[in-house]
Each structure stands twice: as structure tokens, then as C-alpha cells.
Amino acid sequence: MKSENVENVTYGSTELRRTFILVVDDEKRIADTLALILESKGYVSEAAYDAVTALEVCRARTPNLLISDVVMPGMNGIELGIAIRRDFPSCKVLLFSGQAATAEMLEHASADGHHFELLAKPVHPVDLLEKVEQLLGAGDIGTVPARAS
Amino acid sequence: MSSSGIRKQRKKDSIGKAAAKRPKADTSAMKAIDELERALRESEQRFRVVTEAMPVMVWMAGTDKLCTYFNKSWLDFVGRTLEQERGNGWAENMHPDDFERCLQIYVSSFDARQPFEMHYRLRHHSGEFRWILDHGVPRYAPDGTFEGYVGGCLDIHEQKEAAEKIKTAFLTSQRLAAIVESSNDAIASKDLNGIVTSWNPAAERIFGYTAEEMIGRSIRKVIPPELQDDEERILATIARGERIEHFETVRLTKTGKRIDVSLTVSPVKDETGRIVGAAKIARDITEQKKAEHALRTSERLASVGRLAATVAHEINNPLEAVTNLLYLAKERTDRHDVRKFLVEAEEELDRVSHVTKQTLGFYRDTKNPSAVRVGALLNQLIAVFGPRSRNKGIEICPEILENPEIYAVAGEVRQVIANLLSNSIDAVQTGGRIRIRVWGGRAHHDQPLFGARITIADSGRGIPAEVRQRLFEPFFTTKEDVGTGLGLWVCKSIVDKHHGSIRVKSSTEPGRSWTVFSVFLPSIQAQAPEEALKQAV
Numbered sequence: 211m212k213s214e215n216v217e218n219v220t221y222g223s224t225e226l227r228r229t230f231i232l233v234v235d236d237e238k239r240i241a242d243t244l245a246l247i248l249e250s251k252g253y254v255s256e257a258a259y260d261a262v263t264a265l266e267v268c269r270a271r272t273p274n275l276l277i278s279d280v281v282m283p284g285m286n287g288i289e290l291g292i293a294i295r296r297d298f299p300s301c302k303v304l305l306f307s308g309q310a311a312t313a314e315m316l317e318h319a320s321a322d323g324h325h326f327e328l329l330a331k332p333v334h335p336v337d338l339l340e341k342v343e344q345l346l347g348a349g350d351i352g353t354v355p356a357r358a359s
Numbered sequence: 360m361s362s363s364g365i366r367k368q369r370k371k372d373s374i375g376k377a378a379a380k381r382p383k384a385d386t387s388a389m390k391a392i393d394e395l396e397r398a399l400r401e402s403e404q405r406f407r408v409v410t411e412a413m414p415v416m417v418w419m420a421g422t423d424k425l426c427t428y429f430n431k432s433w434l435d436f437v438g439r440t441l442e443q444e445r446g447n448g449w450a451e452n453m454h455p456d457d458f459e460r461c462l463q464i465y466v467s468s469f470d471a472r473q474p475f476e477m478h479y480r481l482r483h484h485s486g487e488f489r490w491i492l493d494h495g496v497p498r499y500a501p502d503g504t505f506e507g508y509v510g511g512c513l514d515i516h517e518q519k520e521a522a523e524k525i526k527t528a529f530l531t532s533q534r535l536a537a538i539v540e541s542s543n544d545a546i547a548s549k550d551l552n553g554i555v556t557s558w559n560p561a562a563e564r565i566f567g568y569t570a571e572e573m574i575g576r577s578i579r580k581v582i583p584p585e586l587q588d589d590e591e592r593i594l595a596t597i598a599r600g601e602r603i604e605h606f607e608t609v610r611l612t613k614t615g616k617r618i619d620v621s622l623t624v625s626p627v628k629d630e631t632g633r634i635v636g637a638a639k640i641a642r643d644i645t646e647q648k649k650a651e652h653a654l655r656t657s658e659r660l661a662s663v664g665r666l667a668a669t670v671a672h673e674i675n676n677p678l679e680a681v682t683n684l685l686y687l688a689k690e691r692t693d694r695h696d697v698r699k700f701l702v703e704a705e706e707e708l709d710r711v712s713h714v715t716k717q718t719l720g721f722y723r724d725t726k727n728p729s730a731v732r733v734g735a736l737l738n739q740l741i742a743v744f745g746p747r748s749r750n751k752g753i754e755i756c757p758e759i760l761e762n763p764e765i766y767a768v769a770g771e772v773r774q775v776i777a778n779l780l781s782n783s784i785d786a787v788q789t790g791g792r793i794r795i796r797v798w799g800g801r802a803h804h805d806q807p808l809f810g811a812r813i814t815i816a817d818s819g820r821g822i823p824a825e826v827r828q829r830l831f832e833p834f835f836t837t838k839e840d841v842g843t844g845l846g847l848w849v850c851k852s853i854v855d856k857h858h859g860s861i862r863v864k865s866s867t868e869p870g871r872s873w874t875v876f877s878v879f880l881p882s883i884q885a886q887a888p889e890e891a892l893k894q895a896v
Contacts, residue, residue: 236750237676237679237680239680239683239684239703239707240676240679240680240683243680243683243684243686243687244683246683246687247683247686247687247690250687250690281672281750282750283749283750283751283752283789284752284789306679308671308672308674308675308676308678308679309671309672309675330675331675331676331678331679332675332678332679332681332682333679333682334682334686335682335683335686336686
């Protein structure tokens, strides 16, 4: 059975900032600093440095939001995004990348019916937080119902 | 009448028999006849003496068309006896292809009592068929009685062959003239002083001078002032009997416009083999040059673009980290925390400046050749491509066994290696390897040329033979989404320009596939290459 972020459901809409956000980047410093920033804004955040670890984290506790780099060794961010949407549909996905080539990768994914939002690195933390708020506010994250597995 | 018919009658016939058949008469008449016969024998004797001595081959035939006599010349020619030749025996030595035609001439002329002339091949005693001119005329007795034919033959083999040769030569020259006339390339000939002796319509069109304006004038008219030395070199080469092929240079048209041409110049010899001039083919390659230039520019832009993308990634990541770190530093109040974030930010900025330095070094290029060490270029490139390969999980193993100095345009050599390396990174799967080796060595063939050899070997899928053939063609790509199809073409043109060579070997065997690109760049002495490169540009 997949675990849901039960904590959020219990705390209700006023406890939105207890939302769990998973940050994935093979550049450890980026993943770590972003997780710290999100933590400082009251989110629960964890950093993973590759897609496989990220999926393991998800299995332990489904995030409300995944923020992932695109170009990573092994499984890339797009593949990770597709897997997460399939296995954890309640989790929103936001990609960010410093490579122009990712635009093409996204187009290919889009042609296959997988649409992702992409932020270009470097993205200022203020802008990123705004985007996060916007994404999480769009869905009623605070009251995510428990899913049947 | 068929030839076999003639042959059947052959044996019955003889001069002697004709005389024996005459009826007897009274004595006085007999005497007169005897007298006549004696006179006849005497005249015949004289005829024989004369004909036997003649170099001309002589034959005689009776009223029945059958031959009765052949002189010594004839018999010597065919190497047969009179007995064998008599009747139609002689015809056995006529060339089968000529027989029917000659028989027709002989029979129809004979029946009409008309002189005839025919050419045919007759087998010489050596076995060789030789061309014979045979001239036959009817002969008559003093009283006007038709007695048959007499003919004289000449061996005209040499003349006939010479005539054939002339005819062939004429046809060949006509054909050549037609080709020259209709050619799209300018074709001109000149003597050893460079004076134009012919000028075809394409030359008129390309250079703007009519044949009238050029013939008898110096070819130097179409050579730009700074390239006048070209002509000396061309004439010297031609005088040595050597050919110049696809020499790319610049020429002037009548209006003063400069055009790029590719010249092929061959020595022209007279019948004794003496070099008397040169034939020159000039192809206008102005458009081709423009297109090539445009292609090179676009590839340079594309490779700058690719590089920019690689570099952007290398800069954007540290920038992202710096932005985050500074944000965190601002937020924190604990001095220790703030300091930690700032130190990390500083490290990230160092990363950025390292990349920038490399990148700026990368494209700060002079077009002039200089002394270059391939090993140094390779290290810079690996620093640039390292992150891209690490991202893909590919190991790049450089092996600089030797680091020979070559005289080259550094940026161009870097581009060759960068393009090959970039291709290898694209080809290799995660976990694959790319081995780059640099050492000093000789050219691919056993040429005495010494220089730098660079091999880039990868464990990619390999290149199928049919793809390998077209690899260096412009616009040929197997990477439809991202390839320009110009990378290897540019590599080849750069390597060619440096008088080097580039080769590829590959295996597509599943599980054991590999590809090796091997580049040789000669280390020419400091003086020579400048010349060579200038000429090549």
C-alpha cells in the first residue's frame, strides 16, 4: 500500500506549509540549498540526488510536489516525472534545468502526451517559492483525500 | 556463278589445250599458221619475260572467267604454285569477308567487258591478310576477238592502314572538337610561352573574352596580378611533362571580376613526343566556393551554439547554487551559518570563472597557423566535455603518449577533436567508454610525413558500412533531431586543409561494437606550411 501524506489531511487548509516537497538534483548543493529554503518557508522538504532514490522516498511518503532537475545520469527528470505521475497522481511535478537541450526533450515528452512545466536555471528562490505556492494552491493540497491503492 | 562452279572447271583449262584443239588446214595455210603461232609464242614469251620481271602482281583470265596465268610476283606473294592458283584456286586466299563483293564486281565487269578496280585482302605467304588493289581490263586479239581479262595488282596494305589511321584520327578529332565545343568547362590550349592557341565557347562565356580576342595572346590576361607566378609554375610543371589536377585558384574575367576556378592542365605532345604546349580545363567554382563558405559559417555557428549550450549548463548550475546560497545567507542571522553559505557561494563562483576562462580561451581564435601541441588542446576539450559525458555516465580516457608540435590553426584542430568527441559522446550508451590517444607518428600510408596522430575510439553502436561511405558528405546525418550533418564534413575539410588525413573504422557487431576515428596532422616545418595553408585557403 502506498502511503499518503496523512499529516496534511489532519492539519487542514491552515497547515498548507506542512506540505511535503521533494527536491531532486544531481548537483547536491542545489538540491540541499533548495530543500533548506523550502524548509525555511515551513514546508517539509527532502533532497535526493538521483531519480532512483527519489522514487524510494516517494514510496515511503508521497510528496505533494516534486521539483526535479532534468539532465541527470541514469533516469532523467522527465522519466522520473512520468513515473511519479503514474504511481503517485496526487503529486505535482515541476522541472528545472540549465540546459537548452532540455527544451527538445520536453517537446518529445509532450508529443507523447506528457506535459511538464519547466523553469530555467538559475531561478531565484523568490520566484521559485512563488511558483510553488501557485502550484500547490491550484489543487486543494491541504485536503488531499486518502487514495485507495 | 558460284565459286565452287569456277573451281570445278579449273582443271580443264589451259593455254596449251586451246592451241591443240585447232583444226588442220592446207600446207601454205599451215605455214602461215605456224608463222603466226611462232609469232604468238614469241609475243607470249616476251610478255612472260616482262611480267615475270615486274614487281606488280599480274594475272590473266580466259573468256570463261577462269584464271590461266599468275606472274612470279603473285606466286611469291601467296607462296603457292601456278597449278594451285589457276582457275579459281587463287580465290581460296581471298579474305572471306571480301569474296562475295569482289566476285560480283568481277563477274559483272567481265560480262560487260568493262575494266574494273577492286580492293580486297589476300593472304600473304606469311599468313597475314594484306590489302590488294586489283585493276582488271578486258583483252582483245588483233582482230578484236575478246580473249579474257588481264589484271595487275598492287600491295596497298601500308597505304590502306595509314588511310584508316588518318580516318580514325580525323573522327577522333571531330569527336573531341564536338566535346570541347559543347563543354561547360572552359577548355583552352596554349604553347609553352603561354600563348593561347585555342579557346572554346565555354571559355568565352566564363572569361568574357572571345576566341578572337584570346588566340595569339598570352593567357596571363586572365591571371590576377598577384598570381602571375602561377603561370610560371604551371608552365614549368608542364615542361616537365607533368599534369596539374584540380588546382584551385582565382582568375580574372574581361570585366575584371574575380572568379574561383579549378584548373586541370595537361601537357600536349607532338607526334615525336615532344611537349609543345598545354591543354587547360578551367571549371568555374565560384558558386561552389560560396556555398562551401556558407556551410562552414553555418557549421561554425552551429558548433558555437552547441558549445554555448554545454557551457550554459556548466554556468547555470553553479549560478543556481549561488542564488540559493545567497538567499539563505540573507535569511539567516547566525553568523556561523551565514559564513558557511557565503564560503560555498564563493566556491560555486570559482567554478563559474573556471568555465568562463576555458570557454573564452576556446573561441579566442586567430586564423593564422601557429605551433600547436595537440595534447594541450585535448586537455581543454576534456574539461569542457567532461560534465556532458559524466551526465551520460560515460568515461573519457585520454592517453597523451607523445605530444608532438604541429603547425596548424589551433581553433580548427580543436574543432576537429571537439566534433569527433561530441559525436562519440552521442554514440556511446551509459557506462560506455571513449578513449582518446595522441602520439607522434607517420601518415596512414608509409609516407615519410611525420606529425601528430589522434585516435578517438568509442564503444558506441558502430557505424554500418553504408553509412560510413557517406559520413563525410555535407548534410549527411543520422541524428535527425539534433545533427546538422556538417560536423564530419567540416572535420574533413579542416584536416584536408592541413594536408592531413582522417579515417574511420567501425564494427557494428552486437555487444562488441566500436568506432575509431583516426586523424593525422603533419608537422610541417614552420616555413612550408604557411605557404601550403595559404594556397589551401
